[in-house]
Amino acid sequence: MAxxxxxxxxxxxxxxxxxxxxxVRTALYNYLFARHHGGDFILRIEDTDSHRFVPGxxxxxxxxxxxxxxxxxxxxxxxxxxxxxxxxERKEIYLKxxxxxxxxxxxxxxxxxxxxLNAMRAEAEARGETxxxxxxxxxxxxxxxxxxxxxxxxxxxxxDQWVIRFKMPENxxxxxxxxxxxxxxxxxxxxxxxxxxxxxxNLPTYHLANIVDDHLMEIxxxxxxxxxxxxxxxxxxxxxxxxxxxTQPLFAHLPLLLKPTGKGKLSKRDGDKMGxxxxxxxxxxxxxxxxxxxxxxxxxxxxxxxMLALLGWNPGGEQEIFSMDELIKLFxxxxxxxxxxxxxxxxxxWFNAQYLRAKSDEELGALLxxxxxxxxxxxxxxxxxxxxxxLMKERAKFMSDFWDLTSYFFFAPEHYDEKxxxxxxxxxxxxxxxxxxxxxxxxxxxxxxNTEKATRDWIEANGLNMGQIMNSLRLALVGAGKGPGMFDxxxxxxxxxxxxxxxxxxxxxGK
RNA sequence: GCUCGAUUCGUCUAACGGUUAGGACGGCAGAUUCUCAUUCUGCAAAUAGGGGUUCGAUUCCCCUAUCGAGUACCA
Numbered sequence: 001m002a003x004x005x006x007x008x009x010x011x012x013x014x015x016x017x018x019x020x021x022x023x024v025r026t027a028l029y030n031y032l033f034a035r036h037h038g039g040d041f042i043l044r045i046e047d048t049d050s051h052r053f054v055p056g057x058x059x060x061x062x063x064x065x066x067x068x069x070x071x072x073x074x075x076x077x078x079x080x081x082x083x084x085x086x087x088x089e090r091k092e093i094y095l096k097x098x099x100x101x102x103x104x105x106x107x108x109x110x111x112x113x114x115x116x117l118n119a120m121r122a123e124a125e126a127r128g129e130t131x132x133x134x135x136x137x138x139x140x141x142x143x144x145x146x147x148x149x150x151x152x153x154x155x156x157x158x159x160d161q162w163v164i165r166f167k168m169p170e171n172x173x174x175x176x177x178x179x180x181x182x183x184x185x186x187x188x189x190x191x192x193x194x195x196x197x198x199x200x201x202n203l204p205t206y207h208l209a210n211i212v213d214d215h216l217m218e219i220x221x222x223x224x225x226x227x228x229x230x231x232x233x234x235x236x237x238x239x240x241x242x243x244x245x246x247t248q249p250l251f252a253h254l255p256l257l258l259k260p261t262g263k264g265k266l267s268k269r270d271g272d273k274m275g276x277x278x279x280x281x282x283x284x285x286x287x288x289x290x291x292x293x294x295x296x297x298x299x300x301x302x303x304x305x306x307m308l309a310l311l312g313w314n315p316g317g318e319q320e321i322f323s324m325d326e327l328i329k330l331f332x333x334x335x336x337x338x339x340x341x342x343x344x345x346x347x348x349x350w351f352n353a354q355y356l357r358a359k360s361d362e363e364l365g366a367l368l369x370x371x372x373x374x375x376x377x378x379x380x381x382x383x384x385x386x387x388x389x390x391l392m393k394e395r396a397k398f399m400s401d402f403w404d405l406t407s408y409f410f411f412a413p414e415h416y417d418e419k420x421x422x423x424x425x426x427x428x429x430x431x432x433x434x435x436x437x438x439x440x441x442x443x444x445x446x447x448x449x450n451t452e453k454a455t456r457d458w459i460e461a462n463g464l465n466m467g468q469i470m471n472s473l474r475l476a477l478v479g480a481g482k483g484p485g486m487f488d489x490x491x492x493x494x495x496x497x498x499x500x501x502x503x504x505x506x507x508x509x510g511k
Numbered sequence: 512g513c514u515c516g517a518u519u520c521g522u523c524u525a526a527c528g529g530u531u532a533g534g535a536c537g538g539c540a541g542a543u544u545c546u547c548a549u550u551c552u553g554c555a556a557a558u559a560g561g562g563g564u565u566c567g568a569u570u571c572c573c574c575u576a577u578c579g580a581g582u583a584c585c586a
Contacts, residue, residue, distance in 0.1 A: 014586045049585055114584065121583095130513070130582065163584050181516070190514050190582095198584045206586050230515055230581040255517080256579070265579075307523095310535095314524060318534050337524080339517050340579060347523065347536045357549095394549045405548090420546080470545030482547040 005247075007039025009221050010214070011065075014046045015057035018283035018291065019064050020268050021343070022225065022257040025308045029254060030223045031070045032309070032331035042217060043075030045086045046210070048203045055286060058086075064280040068301050069324055074217075082217045087209050094204035097212050097242070098164045098197040102144070106241035107196060109144035109152055110165050132192045135170045164197040166207075166234065166241075174233040179221075179252035179333045186233045194234055207231065211238045214249055222249045223333070226340075229253045252333050255312050258342040266343055276345035280304065298398035299348070303355040307348045312341045321354055353397040361390035367399050368406075375403055377410045388492065391484050409492055412501050413479025416509055420481040424471040430511045432464065433472050437502045446495040452487040476505030 011027040013019055019027075034041040043065070045058055062077060074080030084090055101107035117133075124131035139145055143165075144152045156162060172188040196208040204212070214222060232251060239248040257266040260274060271278035272291060282293035294304045306322055315322075315330040322330070356364070365386030372380050392405050416425075439458045443450050459466055470486050477489055477498060490498050 012586090016586070046586065052585060110584090112584090117584080128512075132513090132582080161584085165584095178516095184515070186515070192582080195584050200584065203584095205584070210586090225580090226516070227580055227586090232515090253516085258579080260522085263578080310523070312523090316525070318525080320523095320535060337517095341524090342522060344522050344536065350536060392548095395547080424546090467545055472545095474546055478546090480547085484546095484548090486545060 005218070005220050007034060007037040007221060008042065008217065008219050009034045009039065009223060010042040010044050010217065010219055012044040012046045012210070012213075012224075013061050014049065014052070015054060015061065016049065016052040017054050017057055017268065017285075018279045018281070019061045020266070020278045021280065021294075021308060022266055024064060024068060024070075024280050025257065025311060026223065026225055026254060027065060027070055028068070028305060028308055029313070029331070029333075029336070032327050033221065033223060033333065034073075035328040036331050039220070040073045041071070042080070042082075042219070043072040043085065044213060044217070045076060045088075046206065047086060047088045048206065048209050050088075050201045050203065060281065060283060067280060067295055068305055087213065088203070090209075090213070091202060093216070094208055094212055095197060095202070098204065098208060101166070101196070101241055102164060104241065105167065107164050107166050108138070109147075109156075109162050110138075110193075110195075111142040111147075111155055111160055111162050113161070133165070134168060134189075134192045138165075138167075138193055162199045163195045165193040166196055166238065168193050168234075169237070174236055176232050176236055177251070178229070178232070179250055180255075180336050181229075181253065181338060184229070184232070188233065188237070191233060194231075207234055207238065211235055211242070211244075215239075215242070215244050215247065218247075219249045221252065223252045223254065226253045226256050252336070255337055256340045257311060258340045260343055260345055265340070274345075276348070298400045299352050300355045303352040304348075306355070307351040311343065312337050321351075321358075349397050356396055356398070357393050359393070361386045361393070364389035364393055364399075368402055371399060371403060372406075372410070375407065375410075380410065384492075391488055391492075408478045408480075408483070409489075412497075412504060413477075415479065416475055416505070417480040420471070420475050421509060424468060424475055425505075425509050429468055429472040430506060430509065432469060433476055433502060434506060434511065436469065436473065437499055440490070440495070440502075441499055443495070446491060446498070448485075448487040448491045451490045455487070473502075475509075477501045 009030045011030050013023055013027075031041050033039075043062070045061075047053055047058070058076075062072075062075075065072060072078055074082065074085065076085045079085075098107065102109065120137075121131040145167075147155070168191045169188045174186050174188055176184045176186070178184055194207055195205050197204050203209075213219075232253070235251075236248075239245050258264065259266045259270050260276075266278060268278055268291070277292045277294045277297050277299075279291055279293045280295060282296040283291045285291075295301070302323070305324065305327075306320075309322065309327050309331075310320065313331070313336045315335060365382055365388070368389045369380065369382055369385045372385060388406050388409060389402070392402060395405055396402055436455065436458065439454055440451060443454045455469075456466075458464075459469055471481065473486055474481065474483065474489075477486070477493065483489060493501070
């Protein structure tokens with residue numbers, strides 16, 4: 001196998017629906033591997049199943065990769081030396097190769113109807129067996145192995161439906177190498193004669209299209225999900241049958257992403273059931289069903305990618321936050337795990353919080369401003385939004401958390417938390433707050449420093465309880481027992497508003 | 512059922528024959544603060560089981576168990 005070739009990998013999804021996070025991770029690992037080795041990342045659309053084609057899925061895949069920052073070098077949008085990159089547009093390529101295998105005796109025509117195949121399956125099942133289209137049955141069925149060449153030609157000319165099947169060796173050990181799992185050996189006796197080409201729609205199946213295109217596109221490394229491992233022997237045998245073994249790509253099968261709780265791999269339905277997104281972007285099915293996306297849920301793409309990268313791979317140290325450039329520098333297939341990785345939505349949120357607080361106040365302010373506008377805040381400038389974002393960013397995991405966290409800066413409380421009121425709006429407190437109002441009214445420049453000094457001096461001079469006073473004030477200004485330091489709140493509200501809110505609280509809660 | 516793969520705290524993982532088995536998420540407790548959150552400190556928490564190999568196994572081999580995938584004219 002040639003190892004000196006320029007590294008070329010491909011992400012080859014089927015447009016049968018939105019890409020889910022497992023698919024994004026596969027794309028990411030391919031991308032990181034390509035960039036790490038200075039190679040090419042190719043996006044190839046494998047739309048050879050005309051029945052499962054879903055409109056919009058292809059565009060969704062492209063947009064998802066863009067949002068994630070996974071840049072395609074060759075693909076349906078960017079073109080490239082091996083265009084087209086959509087298999088349905090490469091139709092005419094595949095038959096030639098299928099016929100080449102019939103010619104060489106590695107494949108054959110089969111004329112079975114789907115009804116008769118289903119019948120055979122049902123029959124086997126009734127006997128408690130699994131039907132396998134293999135060497136024990138192929139000679140008995142209507143195939144070119146039994147029919148004369150003339151008969152085969154006649155049937156084809158007559159318009160009978162046919163397929164081309166791979167002629168699996170009866171009993172042969174296939175030794176394979178996986179970059180993640182090591183050596184794997186399978187006896188071909190346990191394999192069946194897979195369909196390579198179907199005349200019904202003049203399209204190849206995955207197995208043929210995949211091998212032919214990987215060869216033609218000079219792919220050097222195939223990095224794909226573990227669900228493909230069982231068909232690896234078939235793929236090895238196909239390369240051998242074509243005589244391409246010496247340029248055959250190296251394979252790496254990635255462990256699967258498992259659902260957070262319960263059994264099995266993460267599936268597209270789990271998100272809505274378990275309350276987290278499984279898709280990078282929101283997806284609306286042709287039937288109008290909407291599934292949530294990480295983007296719409298408020299995740300930063302860098303956080304999403306960081307989280308995904310560490311689900312099944314890690315560089316060894318104790319660092320957990322990595323930029324795309326760092327991931328590229330560090331990535332290697334040797335450090336990809338072998339066991340399935342259970343996805344933990346809580347940790348995903350934590351990653352987002354890390355990225356949120358790492359952003360500058362200015363950046364967050366710019367993101368916050370439109371959110372405030374959406375909630376009807378008209379009198380906020382970028383300067384104020386930046387200040388608020390800086391003050392509150394340690395408390396938010398998502399940008400969408402900010403409104404709940406900051407709304408009281410813009411609207412005076414409509415109601416006051418009863419529990420807090422019971423605890424702090426009692427006894428002398430209201431009267432003290434009325435006094436404090438006068439103290440604050442006397443403060444000139446309403447800065448944190450000034451209001452704090454004035455308040456503390458007054459509390460001290462009168463021997464008051466700091467906790468009682470500050471919490472009463474908090475209730476009056478915020479309406480609840482939460483939020484940043486009270487002097488920060490005062491400064492942000494400004495003198496006028498602060499005093500007005502105290503009056504308002506005295507009025508509503510009683511003096 | 513058969514084939515292949517996998518198995519370290521609840522979860523993601525580190526330790527590629529010698530560590531008190533480390534970190535992170537989550538959980539719990541405490542400290543700090545005018546509240547909440549943050550932050551800080553601490554605690555609980557794992558090598559699936561059984562055989563080997565070895566002076567020594569999380570690490571290598573075998574068996575069992577469990578989990579996962581595949582078993583389509585789907586990818």
